[in-house]
Amino acid sequence: MWTWFYKLASPPYVYGVAAALMPWLLGGAALAIAYGLTAGLALAPPDYQQGDAFRMIYVHVPGAILSLTVYMVMAAASAVALIWRIKVGHAVAAASAPIGASFALMALVTGSLWGRPMWGTYWAWDPRLTSELILLFIYVGVMSLRSAFEDPARGDRAAALLAVVGVVNVPIVHFSVVWWNSLHQGATIVKLGAPSMPGSMLWPLLSMWLGFMLFYGAVLCTRVQAEVLNRERQAAWVREAIKS
Amino acid sequence: MNTIVDGLGVEGVHVWLGERHVLKGVSLTLRPRELLHVSGPNGTGKTTLLRVVCGLLRPEQGSVNWLGRSITTYRTEYQAALAYASHEPALKSDLTALENLRFAVGLKRRITADELLAALNRTGVGACADLPARVLSAGQRRRVAMARVLAMNASVWLLDEPYTNLDASGADLLSGLLQAHIEAGGLALVVAHHELKLPCNIRRLELNS
Amino acid sequence: MMSNFWSMGGYARYVWPCFGFAGVVLGWNLWAARRLLAGARLRSARALAMAAGDAR
């Protein structure tokens, strides 16, 4: 009954699929990001409160969403890998961590660049940015733990467990930071990405988000190929795979 | 497929440690009244094999069975029947020899101080019972570790280089204990890089790289 | 018209570094992933060559 599942998760299959998917995902990402940038930077009207500074949300918001999405993918892959002892799950988790961390870093830097004109300071201990920072720390912890082990299989499983523990903790951290923030400052901070946006502002944002998702998929495909190869050096299929 | 109903069976065990393929399909069987002597040059996976048989290391392929059942599903019962002496004596240096035994054996079975003292006396370290383990010599520590194996009343002995640091009388003592254990219906797996001189039936398993 | 676009309503010194940094992150991701894959292929090829050498 589970054979299809294991076939789906078999290293050669995953390697082949990742190699085949990668150019399509990258192409799609390029298209979506190109449209998002043009429409977001040039066509969308300036915000009536924030002026042209609001355009920074076109990279900040997708970056922040992706940093969380990638974490969810990493934790899910880790859980699958731990429970069913599927090596490909570790490969996906190991491939996702640096990508997610880079997105978290992007969200932090772009967020503080947006904060300077809006709040008058680069860092205001805004709850979202603070929990993003802690997310970045958790990413760094997972990556350091994986690389600290001499036995890669053990490093994989340790990092996977930490990723799963982290996924329970991320919402708690976010909630507590929001609670803490409401204690210290009033809700004077301008919300990033107003809830009701006109279409000319919203479509570029959605397009950027889609583009970032596809981009993550493309980079994930490349990285998963590498991680799968690193975990399956002796297998016979590797000979065929690296010839092409 | 050989299902050993009355003993220990290891079937086609493969273990990789990092990049190294340490155990390549090792199989063995061990019945009561049998002693298996595992030998081989350094780095051939003797200790790894022992850790697999204990259940401390999960093999990537293959299985270990006790009384015909896998030790992973039958863990508690297997562990209750098992005494493992690792390469290091596994003593807390701040605890006395007697306390070391009490805290280790006490988790396995209910035991009185007198029984523990008797075990220490049998291995010739009864006089050290109340000394902290850090002041004992390497040979004495080894004897305390041996007393722990005795006190566990286990039918399966898994010993990793038990003759290390023992003097001539200690080695004779250990051989005698092994002999008595086998004759009493126990089974033992001993990792040692030199010959064992015992009157009982010794089977050998030589690991090569 | 064009200079109006580049000045971003006076926010140019925040908007362009922001997009620039995002671009750098995306570029790094692509570059690092390719490099990782190239390295993995190289090591696999070496391991296979060594295994073939052992067999002979």
Place this chain on the structure above:
Amino acid sequence: MNVGAGQAFVLIVRRELCLSFRRPEQLFQPLVFFLIVTTLFPLGLSLQLSQLRDIAPGVLWVAALLSSLLSLDSLFKNDADDGTLEQLALSGQGLTLIVVAKTCAHWLVTGLALVVVSPIVATALDIPIAAFETMMLSLALGTLTLSWLGAIGAGLTIGLRRGNVLLSLIVLPLATPLLIFGAAATERAISGTSTVGALYFLAALCVFTCTLAPFAATAALRITLE
């Protein structure tokens, strides 16, 4: 003849306590560290006494987290190094029971001790006596939760050479909610406002962590042992 779980639990706790009291310096070092760190803050800031009271909860809690982390490193590592952890793992008692017993014993000798000395630090930081009760309760809940988070981290970093730094890197981000609610409870107790909300959150975190962390810590130990 078999040893029940309750007896085994008591035996392991006794073993841990016995080991701790044979090495009293290991008991006192984290406490002294706690005292020193809290002394460093006022010296570095050279504040008026009234301002000291404003930063006191944060200082107290950061120092408490850091000093608890110091001793977490040795939670499983000492036993792993001398081989006794293998003996415990093969004792026929479940690994979860061993983890629970060891962590509880660890909290008794570190967390509880920290709670006991915290009034000294609090006095030095000009925290009013009326706030002591809340402060000690919040510290007790917080250190217990941290012991559990730390057990996961300690299990994951057993065999590693630079495990101590990595342990902090892993555990501190997870411990941020503790710091937030703990310091908030203390702060509110000082200013005389209602502390119930923060304490409830802290208690909820503690119950939640104590329920799930034993399984995570056991899994961590299995990964690094096997």
